[in-house]
Amino acid sequence: MSLFMAVGLVKRFGGLLATDHVDLAVEQGEIHALIGPNGAGKSTLVNLISGLLPADAGRIVLDGVDLTGLAPHQRVRHGLARCFQITSVFRNDPVRDNLLLAVQAQAGSSFHCLRRREAETALMDAALALADKTGLAEVLDRPAGVLPHGMQKRLDLALALAARPRLLLLDEPMAGMGPEDSLQMIELIGRLRSETAILLIEHDMDAVFRLADRISVLVYGRVLTSGDAAHVKGHAEVQSVYLGTEAHA
Amino acid sequence: MSHPVSDPPRLSVSAAGGRPRQPLAVRFPGFARRLPWLVLASLALFPLLAPALGLEYYVGFVRRLLIVAIAASSLNFILGYGGMAALGHAGFIGVGAYAVVALVEAGFSSAWLAWGAALAVAGVFAALIGAVSLRTRGVYFIMITLAFAQMLYYLAVSLRTYGGDDGYGLYTPLRLGAWLDGAHPDVFYWVVLAIAALVFAGFSRVAHSRYGHALRGIRDNETRMVALGYPVYRLKLAGFVAAGAVAGLAGGLLASHNAFVSPSMMHWTQSALLLVMVMLGGLGRRWGAPLGVALWLTLEEVLKMHTDYWHWPLGMLLLLVVFHAPQGLAALFERRGGQEGVR
Numbered sequence: 001m002s003l004f005m006a007v008g009l010v011k012r013f014g015g016l017l018a019t020d021h022v023d024l025a026v027e028q029g030e031i032h033a034l035i036g037p038n039g040a041g042k043s044t045l046v047n048l049i050s051g052l053l054p055a056d057a058g059r060i061v062l063d064g065v066d067l068t069g070l071a072p073h074q075r076v077r078h079g080l081a082r083c084f085q086i087t088s089v090f091r092n093d094p095v096r097d098n099l100l101l102a103v104q105a106q107a108g109s110s111f112h113c114l115r116r117r118e119a120e121t122a123l124m125d126a127a128l129a130l131a132d133k134t135g136l137a138e139v140l141d142r143p144a145g146v147l148p149h150g151m152q153k154r155l156d157l158a159l160a161l162a163a164r165p166r167l168l169l170l171d172e173p174m175a176g177m178g179p180e181d182s183l184q185m186i187e188l189i190g191r192l193r194s195e196t197a198i199l200l201i202e203h204d205m206d207a208v209f210r211l212a213d214r215i216s217v218l219v220y221g222r223v224l225t226s227g228d229a230a231h232v233k234g235h236a237e238v239q240s241v242y243l244g245t246e247a248h249a
Numbered sequence: 250m251s252h253p254v255s256d257p258p259r260l261s262v263s264a265a266g267g268r269p270r271q272p273l274a275v276r277f278p279g280f281a282r283r284l285p286w287l288v289l290a291s292l293a294l295f296p297l298l299a300p301a302l303g304l305e306y307y308v309g310f311v312r313r314l315l316i317v318a319i320a321a322s323s324l325n326f327i328l329g330y331g332g333m334a335a336l337g338h339a340g341f342i343g344v345g346a347y348a349v350v351a352l353v354e355a356g357f358s359s360a361w362l363a364w365g366a367a368l369a370v371a372g373v374f375a376a377l378i379g380a381v382s383l384r385t386r387g388v389y390f391i392m393i394t395l396a397f398a399q400m401l402y403y404l405a406v407s408l409r410t411y412g413g414d415d416g417y418g419l420y421t422p423l424r425l426g427a428w429l430d431g432a433h434p435d436v437f438y439w440v441v442l443a444i445a446a447l448v449f450a451g452f453s454r455v456a457h458s459r460y461g462h463a464l465r466g467i468r469d470n471e472t473r474m475v476a477l478g479y480p481v482y483r484l485k486l487a488g489f490v491a492a493g494a495v496a497g498l499a500g501g502l503l504a505s506h507n508a509f510v511s512p513s514m515m516h517w518t519q520s521a522l523l524l525v526m527v528m529l530g531g532l533g534r535r536w537g538a539p540l541g542v543a544l545w546l547t548l549e550e551v552l553k554m555h556t557d558y559w560h561w562p563l564g565m566l567l568l569l570v571v572f573h574a575p576q577g578l579a580a581l582f583e584r585r586g587g588q589e590g591v592r
Contacts, residue, residue, distance in 0.1 A: 050476065076478030088473045090466060101466050104459055105477040111487060113460035120459075163478055 001064065003028045003197050004167045009048055009058035011041075011221075018044045020221035022058070024199075026167060031189070031198045033212035035205070035232075037241060041221040042201045043085060046171045049199070050082045051075045063166055076105075079166030085175055085201075087152045089159065091145030095136055098144050098155060099127035102162035126162070134158040134188065150181030154188065161192070168196045174204045186210055217241075281582075292442055296435035312438045313506055314546050315445040320499035321527050321538035323492040326452050328524070329533030330461060331488045332468030333383070336391045336520050337398025340378075341493040343405060343515025344371045345500025350417045350510050354410065360423035360440075364501040371497020372490050374401075379489035383482060395517055405512035416511025423505055441502055448495055453535050464488055468533075529570055531577025540578050 002025035011019035018041045026032045036042055047053035049060060051072035060067045067075050090098050100117065103126040104110060117123065131137045134154045139147060144155055153173055160168060173189065174182045186207050192198065202208050208215060209229050216226040217238050225235050232238055292315075296308045320342055327333040345367030352363045378397045385393055411417045422437075429436050455461045463484055466474045474481050504510045513519075522545075530541025548566065552559035574581055 052472065052475070072475045073478045073480050076476065081478075082476055084473070084476070088470060088476070090469050090473070092469065097462070101462055102477050104462065105474075105479050110459050110463040110479060110484065113455040113458045115459070116454075116457045117459050117462055118457070159473070159477060 002026060003030075003063060004199070005059075005061045006045075006049060007059045007061070009045070009060070010056045011044055011048055011053065012056055018221050019048060019055070022218075022221070022223055024216060024223065026197045026199055027213075028197060029193060030213045031193060031200055031211050033200045033202060033208045033215045034218055035202065035208055035215060036218035036224075040218040042218055043171060044221075045218065046082060046169050046199075046201060050080065050169055076163050076165075079163070080169070081160040081163040081165035081167075082169035083156050083160045083171055083173060085171040087149075087156050089144040089152060089155050092143055094141050095131065095144055095147070095155060096127060096140040099130050099136075099140075099158060099162065100124070102159040103127050103130065106163055130158050130162055134161070135184070148181075150177055150184065153177065153181070153185065157185075157188070165196045168192065168198045170198060170200045170202070172201055172203060174202055174207055182207060289442075289446055293439065296438050308435060308438055309506075310546075310550060312441050313503075314543060315441050316499050316502045316506055317523075317526075317546065318539045318542040319445050319448050319502070320496045321523055321530070321542045322448055322452055323495035323499070324523050325527045325530075325532065325534075325538040326455075326495075327488050327492040328527060329531075329537060330456060330468065331464045331485060332471075333485060333489060334387075334391050335382075335394040335489070335492075336517065336524065337378070337394035337396075337401075338492075338496055338523050339515045339517070339519035340394075340398030340401040341371045341375055341496035342500035342503065342519070343401055343512070344374045345497030346504040346510040346514060347405060347408070347411060347500075348497065349423075349501045349504040350411050350419070353419055353423070354417075358421065358424050360425050360505065363423055363505075364498055367501025367504075368494045368498040371500065372494030374497075375490045375493020376486070379486050379493070383485050383489060395520070398515060398517055398520055402512055402515045402517070405515060412511070414512065416509055416513075419504060419508045419510070422508070437505065441506075444498070444502065448498075449539065456535065460484070460487075465533075525567065528577060529567065531579030534577060534579035536579040536582065537577050544578065 004024075004026040006022060006024040009019050009022040009024075010017070020041075022045060024032075024034075024045075034042055034045070044053065048055045048058075051067070051070065051074075055068070058068070062075075062078055062080055065078055067078055067080065070078070090101065093101075100123055103123050104117070107123060107126065128137070128140075131140060134157060136151065136155060136158060139151060144152060147155065153175075157170070157173060170189070174185055177185065182204060189198065189200070189211055200208070200211060212229065214226065214228060215232045217224040217232060217235070219241050224237060224241070225232065227235075292311065295311060299305050299308050320338065324335065324338045327335060348367040348370040349363040352366055357363065378394070382390055382393045382397065405411070406414050424430055425436060425440065429440075463474070463479060466477075466479070467481055467485060471481060500514070503514065526541040526545045527538055528541070529545060530539065531537030545563070548563060549559060552562055556562075570578065
């Protein structure tokens with residue numbers, strides 16, 4: 001059985017069928033890329049899987065546990081973490097506090113209200129480890145909102161990693177990045193392969209082909225095809241709806 | 250060519266000009282650390298010194314100020330730290346006050362029991378109201394908390410046993426027990442001061458805890474907090490209940506202070522006034538609530554002596570603060586400049 005399965009996911013917005021009976025599986029240790037033209041319903045799918053949007057039908061199973069009826073924060077507890085296409089960090093707080101907040105969510109109760117958090121060295125150690133892993137150790141004291149875009153994206157990823165996910169949903173981690181930042185991000189995601197399976201939504205085809213073990217193509221809310229890079233590149237319909245237009249451009 | 254010459258002086262001027270704008274806490278860290286204790290000590294000594302200064306009348310005034318500051322601190326906790334714009338906080342003050350009335354009517358006379366009941370009953374009401382209200386956001390949350398508070402207001406109006414519209418007089422003061430009663434005419438003042446100090450210290454402490462950090466995270470970016478795995482709804486509800494309970498305690502103290510309770514204390518304008526005082530002092534700032542309350546009530550008291558049109562200058566003051574210290578008065582004194590982190 002696959003590590004993660006989405007079965008028959010459906011989402012309607014009024015008359016629009018944004019997600020049309022999507023089946024998706026991610027294996028242990030796999031980076032599974034989800035590509036498709038704008039408006040194909042990729043972000044909607046991520047929101048359905050993470051639970052920020054309620055699905056109209058379908059099931060979501062991670063590691064044999066049915067997450068379908070669970071609230072988004074409960075899904076995180078079961079190992080499903082996500083990043084955001086539009087960077088979502090705590091802009092006014094230093095990077096250190098961002099990381100502490102992310103680590104704190106996983107380390108026991110957040111209802112403790114008398115002990116000073118600064119006194120909790122275990123939290124700080126975990127936050128620093130995260131900063132090292134994502135290359136943010138140099139900017140711990142700077143407010144997240146003033147960091148360059150690439151670093152903010154890495155911080156967004158670091159926040160998701162704090163949950164020690166079994167499946168990580170990355171919604172366009174390279175969006176808006178220059179080539180250098182993209183390269184750094186590709187390396188970072190590649191290193192994560194050993195700790196978590198990844199469902200990667202990305203427009204940067206170069207990144208997708210370098211990272212993905214398997215690629216699914218989403219068009220008009222439906223999975224058109226699924227397979228390795230060679231299969232997708234050679235797929236006639238994919239070429240016409242997606243790669244073809246890019247090749248002409 | 251003149252640029253390189255004229256630029257450096259201008260830079261240094263702006264740097265020197267910038268320094269006086271640094272918060273007091275940065276310039277005098279030692280003083281800032283001792284300030285809370287100095288304030289507490291002067292407040293504790295005030296009833297003893299007041300007769301010599303001819304300010305006896307103002308002991309009662311400061312007592313009321315402290316009670317209102319307790320309520321304002323609780324509002325600052327959920328609004329300033331939690332981002333919950335509740336416009337029905339006076340409702341909980343009223344619930345606390347009527348809890349005291351109910352106990353007195355039933356024949357109880359212990360102050361501690363009455364105030365404890367005010368705290369507990371208001372907490373229960375806050376749990377029920379919060380459980381519904383916190384499912385909404387933004388303007389809807391403002392409106393629904395307002396609606397609940399108005400329901401409480403009309404409930405109080407309809408309570409014939411407790412005087413309805415006319416209110417209810419508490420003719421015999423509640424007993425503090427043991428040696429406290431009659432030890433000194435101002436015992437109640439010191440009790441209020443002690444409770445206010447505890448509440449203030451408590452909220453300050455919580456602000457630095459895991460819970461306080463989580464609450465501010467929810468204020469700043471709720472969606473991300475959900476995605477980090479936080480049980481956002483339950484965290485908000487816990488804060489709402491704590492704030493409601495403390496407001497109820499303030500209501501209980503206010504009932505004792507006035508020796509009178511009426512529905513008007515839970516009218517929505519009272520909620521709005523509390524909101525204005527907190528914003529004047531500084532939303533989400535440690536000293537915001539007491540500063541705002543002290544300034545507002547003192548000015549009200551002073552202006553009333555000189556003119557019947559005392560709302561006018563108070564309105565001007567509010568405009569002044571909005572334009573020149575939009576973060577509130579506390580922002581001028583406290584360490585951190587922006588709306589970030591722990592204040």
